Amino acid sequence: MGNGTEIGRVRGLGSAHSGTHHWLVQRFTAIGNLVLGLWMLFTLLGMSDHSFGAMKEFFGRPVPATGLGLFVLSTFWHARLGVQVMIEDYVHEHANKFAAMALLNLATFAGAAFGLLCVVRLALGA
Amino acid sequence: MAGATNRPLSPHMQIWRWGPAMAVSILHRITGNGLAFVGLGVLLYWLGAMASGPEAYAGFLGHAGAWYGKVVLIGLTWAFFNHMASGLRHFVLDIGAGFELKSNAFWSVATPLAAVVLTVAVWATILLR
Numbered sequence: 001m002g003n004g005t006e007i008g009r010v011r012g013l014g015s016a017h018s019g020t021h022h023w024l025v026q027r028f029t030a031i032g033n034l035v036l037g038l039w040m041l042f043t044l045l046g047m048s049d050h051s052f053g054a055m056k057e058f059f060g061r062p063v064p065a066t067g068l069g070l071f072v073l074s075t076f077w078h079a080r081l082g083v084q085v086m087i088e089d090y091v092h093e094h095a096n097k098f099a100a101m102a103l104l105n106l107a108t109f110a111g112a113a114f115g116l117l118c119v120v121r122l123a124l125g126a
Numbered sequence: 127m128a129g130a131t132n133r134p135l136s137p138h139m140q141i142w143r144w145g146p147a148m149a150v151s152i153l154h155r156i157t158g159n160g161l162a163f164v165g166l167g168v169l170l171y172w173l174g175a176m177a178s179g180p181e182a183y184a185g186f187l188g189h190a191g192a193w194y195g196k197v198v199l200i201g202l203t204w205a206f207f208n209h210m211a212s213g214l215r216h217f218v219l220d221i222g223a224g225f226e227l228k229s230n231a232f233w234s235v236a237t238p239l240a241a242v243v244l245t246v247a248v249w250a251t252i253l254l255r
Contacts, residue, residue, distance in 0.1 A: 027220070034213070052183040
């Protein structure tokens with residue numbers, strides 16, 4: 001299962017033995033970001049009133065709240081994968097790379113959890 | 127490691143003459159990481175302010191409407207469109223198209239230009255209405 005054989009190509013396994021999954025999920029989340037990012041942009045541009053009441057009224061509704069939650073998931077997942085590539089390219093020392101990846105994972109989960117909790121509170125809270 | 131500094135290195139950025147494909151590539155990385163670190167931070171600030179109530183949200187609007195807030199938001203808008211345009215270019219390259227020298231150079235120039243045009247269009251819509 002190397003770079004050259006047919007079965008190796010079919011399985012997508014190069015000499016690193018992994019990475020296809022990362023590459024694919026980067027694309028899947030990119031599509032999510034494209035759709036949801038443009039939806040967010042046009043939604044905010046289309047709203048004439050950006051007051052607290054108008055925002056809560058709109059983003060508290062089930063479908064917009066779902067879109068907002070999916071936007072948080074898609075962007076944080078995509079960013080997690082993208083920043084990983086930057087770390088792998090620029091941080092070569094093993095201990096530093098491990099620390100950077102650990103920090104990236106913790107920050108991604110913490111940020112996404114906070115974002116989702118805010119969306120839930122907006123939709124269900126007082 | 128003794129002698130490690132004398133080991134041959136593969137050619138790196140500084141050895142190549144700069145071209146559009148290199149510029150669009152590094153712009154994709156810069157805007158992507160900018161969106162990850164600054165953009166997601168602003169997103170969480172916005173969500174947190176909305177979830178915390180009218181006073182916190184008013185505080186957010188105060189910063190977002192100030193000159194420095196506008197600078198950040200315009201920068202993020204540009205980063206979003208730039209990353210989106212060069213990301214769409216990546217999708218085309220992924221299917222094996224667009225590698226001919228002329229079309230590759232053309233889209234390497236067109237994608238960042240499109241991002242600037244879209245950024246201007248969005249902020250003209252916001253500021254002129």
